[in-house]
Amino acid sequence: MADGRVGAWAIEASGLTKTFGTLTAVDNLSLRVSHGEIYGFLGPNGAGKTTTIKMLVGLLKPTSGTARIAGYDVQRDSRSAKSRLGYVPDQPFLYDKLRGAEFLTFMARLYQVDPARAQARSEELLRLFDLADAADQIVEGYSHGMRQKLALAGALIHRPTVLFLDEPTVGLDPKSARLIKDLLLQLRDSGVAVMMSTHILEIAERMCDRVGIIQHGRLIAEGSLAELRAQSQQEESLEEIYLSLTGGPDYAELARVLA
Amino acid sequence: MLSWRASSPEHVGAVTTVREVRLLLVLGLRLWWSKLRRSSWRYRLGWSALAVLLTGGALLFAAVLGVIVRSAGRLGGGTEAVQLLPGGLLSAVFLFTFVTAFGNSLSALYLAGDLDLLMAAPVSPRSVFAAKLIQAALPNYLLITLPLVPVFWAYGQAQHYGAAYVVAFLVVLAVLPILPVGVAALTVLVVVRLVPPRRIAEIMGLLIAGVSISLSLWGQSVGFRTTRVMRPTDILQGLTTLDRPMMPPSLAGQGLVAVGEGNWPRALATLGIFALVTIVGAVLCLEAAGHLYYVGWARTRSGAGRSRPRRATPAAPGAWAGLLSHPVPAIVLRDLKILPRDLSNLIQILAPLAFGVFWVWQILRSPTAPRLIGGVFQPAWALIGTFVAISVANLIFARFGLNGISREGQAAWIIRAAPVSAWQWLWGKFLVAYLPYLALGSVLVLALWVAQGEDLFALAESWLALALVGAGVTGIAVGIGGSLPRFDWSHPQQMVGTGPGCLAFIAYSGFTVILLGLFAAARVAAPGLSLLGLFAWSAALSAALLVTLAAVFIPLGIAARHLSRFE
Numbered sequence: 103m104a105d106g107r108v109g110a111w112a113i114e115a116s117g118l119t120k121t122f123g124t125l126t127a128v129d130n131l132s133l134r135v136s137h138g139e140i141y142g143f144l145g146p147n148g149a150g151k152t153t154t155i156k157m158l159v160g161l162l163k164p165t166s167g168t169a170r171i172a173g174y175d176v177q178r179d180s181r182s183a184k185s186r187l188g189y190v191p192d193q194p195f196l197y198d199k200l201r202g203a204e205f206l207t208f209m210a211r212l213y214q215v216d217p218a219r220a221q222a223r224s225e226e227l228l229r230l231f232d233l234a235d236a237a238d239q240i241v242e243g244y245s246h247g248m249r250q251k252l253a254l255a256g257a258l259i260h261r262p263t264v265l266f267l268d269e270p271t272v273g274l275d276p277k278s279a280r281l282i283k284d285l286l287l288q289l290r291d292s293g294v295a296v297m298m299s300t301h302i303l304e305i306a307e308r309m310c311d312r313v314g315i316i317q318h319g320r321l322i323a324e325g326s327l328a329e330l331r332a333q334s335q336q337e338e339s340l341e342e343i344y345l346s347l348t349g350g351p352d353y354a355e356l357a358r359v360l361a
Numbered sequence: 362m363l364s365w366r367a368s369s370p371e372h373v374g375a376v377t378t379v380r381e382v383r384l385l386l387v388l389g390l391r392l393w394w395s396k397l398r399r400s401s402w403r404y405r406l407g408w409s410a411l412a413v414l415l416t417g418g419a420l421l422f423a424a425v426l427g428v429i430v431r432s433a434g435r436l437g438g439g440t441e442a443v444q445l446l447p448g449g450l451l452s453a454v455f456l457f458t459f460v461t462a463f464g465n466s467l468s469a470l471y472l473a474g475d476l477d478l479l480m481a482a483p484v485s486p487r488s489v490f491a492a493k494l495i496q497a498a499l500p501n502y503l504l505i506t507l508p509l510v511p512v513f514w515a516y517g518q519a520q521h522y523g524a525a526y527v528v529a530f531l532v533v534l535a536v537l538p539i540l541p542v543g544v545a546a547l548t549v550l551v552v553v554r555l556v557p558p559r560r561i562a563e564i565m566g567l568l569i570a571g572v573s574i575s576l577s578l579w580g581q582s583v584g585f586r587t588t589r590v591m592r593p594t595d596i597l598q599g600l601t602t603l604d605r606p607m608m609p610p611s612l613a614g615q616g617l618v619a620v621g622e623g624n625w626p627r628a629l630a631t632l633g634i635f636a637l638v639t640i641v642g643a644v645l646c647l648e649a650a651g652h653l654y655y656v657g658w659a660r661t662r663s664g665a666g667r668s669r670p671r672r673a674t675p676a677a678p679g680a681w682a683g684l685l686s687h688p689v690p691a692i693v694l695r696d697l698k699i700l701p702r703d704l705s706n707l708i709q710i711l712a713p714l715a716f717g718v719f720w721v722w723q724i725l726r727s728p729t730a731p732r733l734i735g736g737v738f739q740p741a742w743a744l745i746g747t748f749v750a751i752s753v754a755n756l757i758f759a760r761f762g763l764n765g766i767s768r769e770g771q772a773a774w775i776i777r778a779a780p781v782s783a784w785q786w787l788w789g790k791f792l793v794a795y796l797p798y799l800a801l802g803s804v805l806v807l808a809l810w811v812a813q814g815e816d817l818f819a820l821a822e823s824w825l826a827l828a829l830v831g832a833g834v835t836g837i838a839v840g841i842g843g844s845l846p847r848f849d850w851s852h853p854q855q856m857v858g859t860g861p862g863c864l865a866f867i868a869y870s871g872f873t874v875i876l877l878g879l880f881a882a883a884r885v886a887a888p889g890l891s892l893l894g895l896f897a898w899s900a901a902l903s904a905a906l907l908v909t910l911a912a913v914f915i916p917l918g919i920a921a922r923h924l925s926r927f928e
Contacts, residue, residue: 159778162928185780195771199702200695211691212779240702243557256775 110173112137112264112295113158117167120153120319127153129319130167135295135312137263140286142310143299146348150319151299152192155266158297159189171264185213188257192268192299194249198242202233202252205241206259213260220259227255231281246273254282265289267298271305283309307340317348378491381484385492415504424511446516447530448614450509451537455610457505458498458538462545464565465497470549470654471558486651494542494647502538509534513617522621529620529632533613540609540639543646550653563704570708574715609638688781692789693796696768700761700793710757717753721805744881746809747823751830751877754802755869758794760857762838763865765790766846766924767856773848783924787843787917795835802827819884826880829905833876833912834869840916841865844923872912879905 113135120128128150135141145151156162158169160176160183169176174183196205203224210220228234231251236244244252250273257265267286271279286296286309300306306313307327314324323330327340334343397405470476470493479489513530516522552561616632619625700706766786769776776786806827810820845861857865883901886894 161774161777163926181780181782184778187778189774189778191774193771195774197695197699197772197775199699204695204698208691208695209775209779211694212688212776212781214687214780242559 110170111135112139112172113141113297114170114173115154115158115167116170118154118157118164118169119166120150120157120162121165127319128157128164131316131319131321132167133314133321133324135264135297137295138290138293139311140290140296140298140309142306142313143297143316144301144303144306144313144344145299145316149316149348151316152268153319154316155189155268155297155299159187159266160184185260186262187264187266188260188262189266190250190253190257190268190270192272194253196241196244196249196253196256198240200241201238202241202244202248203228203237205252206255209256209259215260223259223261224255227258230285231255232278247275247278250274251278251282263294265294265296265298267296269300270298271300271302303339303341303344313340315344315347323347378485378488381488382492382495385479385484385488386495389492389496420508428515444618445614447513447617448611450512451533451610451614452608454505454509454534454537455541455608458502459541459545461501461505462494462498462538462542463548464562465501466494466542466546466549467553467558467561467565469493469497470546471553476654480655486655487647490546490647490651490654494546498538498542498545502542506534506537517621520621523623526617526621529628530617533617533632533635536636536639537610537613539643540646543643543650546650547646547653550650560704563708566708567704567711570711574712609635609642612638688779688785689789689792692776692781692786693792696765696789696793699768706761709760713753713756717756720749721753721808744823744826744877744884746813747806747826747880748877750802750805750809750823751827751873753805754798754827754831755834755873757801758798759834759838759865759869761797762790762794762835763842763862764856765793765839766843766920767848767850769846770848770850773846777927783921784917786924787839787920790843791835791839791913791917794838795831798831798835799828802831822880822884825902826877826905829909830873830876833872833909836913837868837872837916838865840918840920841868843917843920846924846927868916872908875908876905879908 111134113133115131115133118128118131119126131150131154133141143151143154153162157164158171158176160169160180163177171183172186174186176183197208200208206224206227207220210217210224215223225234228237231254233248233251233255236248241249241252250270254267254270265286270282270286274282283305286298290296290311298310310327312324312326313330314321316322323333323343325333330340330343331338334346397408470490476489476493479493480486482489510531513534514527517526517530549561556564612631612635616628616635619628619631766773803824806820806823810823815823841861841864842857845858847856847858850856879901883898883905886897886901
């Protein structure tokens, strides 16, 4: 499964920086994710998670620094890098006038998957995500959860070795959320590197091999849960570690608003 | 310990429907004002220009109708027809208000997305519906009726009616829209149970565009067939055909005439029935609409169709399968599936298609060259047919090139995150516009060639001109559209800005003139086929080929650079 350059990291970011005018959204960020690892990317709203992921998948050009997927530079060798990754954004905008099955066929052609394999894979993914009955319906009529699942099916159709998921469980019912969690664990076991951003710390705590916490565009902590506990010395759960690093709720302010 | 102090609901029951509606209208007005205040100067300038244009148009319309009514009144124009005029006019307003209110209600109730928020507020569903419908229907209604005020006034003058008539027609115009708006709202609630709201909006757009174009073409064909000037009495006759005696607007019309003539019993009876039917009907409609929405009967149809059994996708034969598994054909096949499904795209091509067919028909009816064109320029006449074929095919399909990249919309991330180069993306969009152009253009060239009775050489030359002009125009269109894409559109008309649209039009026109000039030169040089003629012919066609290559590759190259840097 570890397709790509020999010995290369599945995901490698070195000194990634992105500025929008005077705002520095991501500031000199470096991280590495190996094959067969789930990396949780945490941080408050506006911390730079989505911007980082967009730079890693080649949707945004870094102001400085480099991003590599399986050893291929996302900017210089973008087609080699992109053919190895799958991406599901936080808001899965799809082609409204395409049917579900047609969308998967289109994705397979885009990633140049062999047609016979693509058809079998498409059927398999539609069944897996409980979309087989809706496969001939126009995407326009899909609910948010169905779109999210179809986008994930589209990202998996070419069997990527690196998967980027931005808030993958938002808007999903408990059954679908559980399905995605199980699927990610299976993908990890088969050697796929998964990088996902989430606000649900319980998911990160239970599923991720390592987590990175970003704030104001900087990676302020990184490691396995055990390593983070060791660093913070006294904290128990990931939630407590996260809140101590990023700043907890202001109870006085909360009380004033609710009074 | 935190505590939550709930707000007191005591004021809710005391607020009357009228006060609630007023409150909602004032809030809506504040929102609009706030949006206008914070908008760019371009937006404000656009709205001001539109307001001036509409006011001017309305005044012109009023003046023309006023003149017609006065002259018809003086001429006599058939007393019965003149008396039916108010009913006819009010029926037209009623019908038009219903149609526009249907579209406005659809937008206000289902496409605006704020109905649930308002229904959750401590105001009655009836008030919410009434306020939403007034907000939605009022601007259009004012646009329709304000120009009618001078018309009714002119009518009263011509018929020597008194002040009571003026008061009566003002009251009637104020009351008239209530019923069509209520009926339209109720109709919307019924229709959205069957068809998704967005689809209804698309179908309505298509119907309105179809009717407008049909009327325009009908007007042109009448102009071609007849030179008779339409008299005011003809227009009067047309308007009075809308009058249906027992319908509320006709009753109102009869009442107005009765008021003008001082026939008070008849006036009271007709206007009374009109007011009763209008107010009771509207209240019932609004009440029913609010109730149906509240109990969940008027749920929208979210799916775009019934669930159907899965069809096995036929596998393409070996060689084709390999070819199709490539980003360029993938983009082409996807777009060719999406384009006919999105009716807003069909609306865009409806007008050029209809006018194209019309002009091709005109050429086919008189295919021979005028006598003035003769001698050495006679062979170039056949190019006129080619020019028409090219223009028609380009009018229809060039826009698919211009908005090709922008058509990806907010789903553009799919292609941008895939291993697809900017050139592959652009070639896909190029072919989506060029292939249908070539197919339609070839049919037109063939039809015109048969009609003009030219030789095979002329056909080959015409087809080459079609292929090269189309390639260049499509290259320019995709290039300009790809250099300045808009991915945040919600309607196809918003995909291309005014600047790129104008630039593209100037570039197409310049390129087409140059290329057809070169083909005309080649056609003039060809007949003798002397050595010099042959040289001139080859030079002209080679130049045409080079200009086309430049028109394809330069804009696409610029667009490829822009797209690879686009964020």
